[in-house]
Amino acid sequence: MNNSMINSSVSMHTLQQKLDLLASNIANVNTTGYKKKEASFEDVLTNVKQQPELFRKDGRLSPLGYNLGWGSKLVNIQANFAQGPISPTQNATDLAIQGEGMFQVQVQTQDANGNPATETAYTRNGAFNLSPAADGNGVFLATKEGHLLLGTNGQPLRIPEGFHPQIDGKGIITAYKDGSAGQQTQPVGQINLVRVVRPQLLDEMGDGLYKLQNNPDLVAANVLEVVTNRDDVQVRQGYLEQSNVNLSDEMTELVTVQRAFQLNARALTSADTMMNLANNLRG
Template sequence: MVYGLYISAEGAQAQSRRMEVIANNLANVDTPGFKNEFAILEARDSEAINQYLDSPGSGSINNIGGGVMIRDTQTNFKPGPITPTGNRDDIAIRGEGYFQVQHGDQVMLTRGGNFLFTPDGRLTTQEGYSVLSSDGDPVQVDPEAKAVHSGAFYNERGEVVIGGEVIPLAIAKPESNADLVKFGKNLFRSLGPVEQLPEEQRSAAPGMLERSAANPITEMMAMIETTRAYESNINMIKSQDEALGNLLGRVLRQS
């Protein structure tokens, strides 16, 4: 009976953690370049096995299920939809690669191209992080040339084209997306080396943005499913608690 309480509590905790992941996805459905996450549920061994007091497959009373647990959260690196914005500061990457931005003393990667030019001509993210060029320097243009520039700020090779200057944006690719660690809303830190995409592989969409990969309808359906699973576990806890209370009451009356 008490073991059932623990299993239900473990299930409620797992669904609560899953709810946090889904809520974060929903909070970022409008964040450009955001990559949604999903929780991986896994069957949990009994407490005796986790404490190394028994082994899986022993056939003993300890060889029973221990409910479910969150093993890990994974990021979905599938590109989000690319849509036009009419904003000349915006740019999206077609295909593989990430923009590189300077965050303190670290170089971060992002698919969010909702950049802006500061009054002194520096290209930054919405949070003020410098966008880097392919040579690793912050992108800087002549503010006077920008003020009189007509047409797009970028070309389809991912280069800034203002005032006669051509500055290739840093578009890099990690050896594997598994090397990327999420940092904030739409930034990633690579645990391994990254390389600049060769010129023939660079493809960009000026005046467009890669939207969030989180689908609000899918996330809402997952939230409803998770809420029901959480409530089921809570109801099981209540039922077992009432049954245990009734049993104890009968024992005390008989004594």
């Protein structure tokens, strides 16, 4: 197999991964809180070949060596946590974060022995519901999948039975009864917000959730920064953040990647045709 076939086949595999990534972004253009995925690539290997000494002529400035590439590979897929557009919903349990921040939620998992356990995850999807507590004492703010929203004390935010949440810009929740807003109220707690400092150290869990990589040496404080009381981070009740995918940008990049894939496919076909001609030569 010659160099052209190796280069083309390796590059086509990488471009196919890029196409899958773009397809995922386009499919989630209307998904609440979705963060677009971006890919990083690097050369697989680059060799420096030398031309024969006969190419060395007086006055010729070009070097005798030339680079020979062997394609590229996908090295990293990372979420872009840029702010998406915020839309009103008029739903009291819908929350959006204005600025850099993420909600903390409690996810039910299993440990290595198969026993029930909990894990902290992070999301920008603020489409919460009121979920009844297992002990029958009040309700919790939870995602549609049942993951409980956590407060600054690291515990789920429990709202008394028959009360409704009222949330200010700092994420402080006050519960009130119908027709008694500002009169009969109870403090609930404050939503904990964190900012991602090193997004490359987060793993995607699906459904817009992210978690710390499974590394015993990883310290959460080196990846996440608490921004609960910062003035440039606000919680907006009755709003939802939409996907930050720009459809026109994704479609433009999709066409570019398709053209590159097509070029490599033609190069592979041309190399195969040349080898076929060489094999069929008769002396």
